[in-house]
Amino acid sequence: MDYLKTVIPSQLVADRGSNLVVINPGSANIRIGLAPQDIPLNIPHCIARYTNQRPKFNLQDQMLNSQVTTAQHMEREKAYDTIASLLKIPFLDEEVANNSFPRKIGRADGYNPQSGKSVAFQWANVYEQDAGSSLALGTSRSKGITGESVEMHEGTGAEEICSGNRKFRGHIFGEEALRISPTEPYCLSRPIRRGHFNISQHYPLQQVLEDMHAIWDWILIEKLHIPHSERNMYSAVLVLPETFDNREIKEMLSIALRDLRFSSAVVHQEGLAAVFGNGLSTACIVNMGAQVTSVICIEDGVALPNTEKTLPFGGEDISRCLLWTQRHHQTWPQVRTDMLTKPIDLLMLNRLKESYCGIKEGELDAVAVVHSYEDGMPAGSHKTRLTALNVPPMGLFYPTLLVPDIYPPPPRSWFHDYENMLEDTLHMEYSRRPDMSDGLFSGISVGYPMWESYPIFSSKPKKEEKVGLAEAITSSILSTGRIDLQRKLFCSIQLIGGVALTAGVIPAVEERVLHAIPSNEAIDTVEVLQSRTNPTFVPWKGGAILGVLDFGRDAWIYREDWIHNGIHFRSGRKYKDSYYVQAQATCYINS
Known part of the structure; x- marks a missing residue:
């Protein structure tokens, strides 16, 4: 003692x-x-496993997800207007009436701000490195968990799958698993x-x-x-x-x-x-x-x-609501963004939410760079002004805004x-x-x-x-x-x-x-x-x-x-x- x-x-x-x-x-x-x-x-x-099954699912559980019904959509719009009244911002229909023309969105290929908020995620390397090296299976090349790598050790069950003269990695873990292109033969779990x-x-x-x-x-x-x-x-x-x-x-x-x-x-x-x-x-x-x-x-x-x-409901529902609000206000680029079936989009939306969303009265806008991730292609950058950034977090108090049922337990x-x-x-x-x-x-x-x-x-x-x-x-x-x-x-x-x-x-x-x-x-x-x-x-x-x-x-x-x-x-x-x-x-x- x-x-x-x-x-x-x-x-x-x-x-x-x-x-x-x-x-x-x-x-x-x-x-x-x-x-x-x-x-x-x-x-x-999470873990991504190599698969050669056809048809291939990018996500193990994607069949559980559902679409927004008409009733849910109406409830969501009603919740938005309730929140707009509390935050003293325009109602949803007022916003649409005042924005009959799409907002200007510019492609920002040459845009290179100092802030790390705009750094694009990179597709994960799904191939083995040189087989003669010390069993390393490649490393993460993006902002995130540094040194994210997978090595074959006893008990991990990692396996080598040949593709021509290259070998696919049997297992990929963590953030790197979320950055695998949908075109690659992997299923995320x-x-x-x-x-x-x-x-x-x-x-x-x-x-x-x-x-x-x-x-x-x-x-x-x-x-x-x-x-x-x-x-x-x-x-x-x-x-x-x-x-x-x-x-x-x-x-x-x-x-x-x-x-x-x-x-x-x-x-x-x-x-x-x-x-x-x-x-x-x-x-x-x-x-x-x-x-x-x-x-x-x-x-x-x-x-x-x-x-x-x-x-x-939780933070991922707020990220999904952020995407819905921007699309409704026509501030989102004309790109295919789907955080339910493309995990790299989830990473991007989570980062945008953490960087720009907050709860305060009055209109909350921000200029941000949105990235598009098309199958296997380098990330595209789109500079745009995001609006109503204080609405998605208010879904914590009005969950019908988040429509959590489309990602059910x-x-x-x-x-x-x-x-x-x-x-x-x-x-x-x-x-x-x-x-x-x-x-x-x-x-x-x-x-x-x-x-x-x-x-x-x-x-x-x-x-x-x-x-x-x-x-x-x-x-x-x-x-x-x-x-x-x-x-x-x-x-x-x-x-x-x-x-x-x-x-x-x-x-x-x-x-x-x-x-x-x-x-x-x-x-x-x-x-x-x-x-x-x-x-x-x-x-x-x-x-x-x-x-x-x-x-x-x-x-x-x-x-x-x-x-x-x-x-x-x-x-x-x-x-x-x-x-x-x-x-x-x-x-x-x-x-």
Whole structure:
């Protein structure tokens, strides 16, 4: 204990965190790194595999996408006019009437600004380099993750496919996979979609798990330089979003312990980790990711399951809305831009959104360079004035503007089959420690996976909310039922995730949430706390802190136990989840 009284926090993290790998997977990106790092790697969570199938799909899940219906289009236009009224900008029909002629758009081939915002993405090199070289499969040549390369290592399953005297790369990962030309013989897969495993009739569970394993293994080898032979010296901290179901959590634990060969692993909730990442104890955590926005309240380091809300939209929907608004206002070049089927367009639109979109009153325009990516051709540059840049982010509060249904979550029918795959001990009763309350064990049976006993991780697929962000935050906080806690939470809202970087989002959330509180509630103050670090990395940092501070390691699962016994540990040790034990996401229960 003398050591703990004298050691400085950074030294404690360096001493105890050097062998901790913190993994925070999301629908679009995965944040991963060693606990002592200041910031993690932030890599697109995808893999492109060589394919010779015909007909060829550019995306594994593109059959799930749908078109905008007439009703959705009308709802979108109605939402635009509502937002225009709030922002004091012209209505949609007024804009069209005032712009009967297309705006002038010039091709900007010679345009070379100093800003990196206008640098075009380059098509990825899909061919092997010289076979005699040190197994390198080529490198990324664009702005983005530097040194993005793929090497063939034991366990990655990379293969060589000949094309004349050149060889196609078997696997391509990360941002480089998003920059593959649609004409190349590759199919892009994203293991997670809208906060769940991307399982469908076109993308079976086994393939999802194999792809996730391949991506994580490649990062560990190529980016963190942790080979298979040294994995047993490392432990994994899994910081998982609240959207995941119990089976998905179990499968990711299996990937970490069985496939990636970590010696031990622990699971922490993303919302809970975010509180620790910002040095708080009580807060309403609003996680605004690329495809899902979730809300959950934390009190004194304990997550409150009944406060969780999941909204099926995020930053990528705002990017898609940006494209729609520009096309409607005739500011977009006459080029084929489709972020649902051409991932490189998604990269471009995300960058435009991050650079120019914000929430403020009045008209918000900007001169920008839009790039066109035609099949295999060099990128074309088009200088144009983008308009109504403050409208797309307001879709957070008026989701009908975003039309998230055209990129729906994966079907959940596969989940119901799992109950028949459980072991014979499904309905067994078991004893518990006398110091644990009855409320923790109501309806629990041994055979269920970890988070079965709580409403937030129930055995049925979770229902997504069809409301705006302000209503979700208000409903989440008011569901706590205690006025003292409600007042504290309304003044302790924490925005995390990439969308939280949007200019003007903090005052917008404060204003919209205050208006959403019913008039009969005795609450008149709403405050969003400033994040101490990049909001994108707060949960990852919190996971690192939790991993370092967990001295007893009561919540950790060891590789041998998991492989040989699953959720049944030896004769008397059972693995179960508890939200209520020392703010841990999971714990052992000694029967």
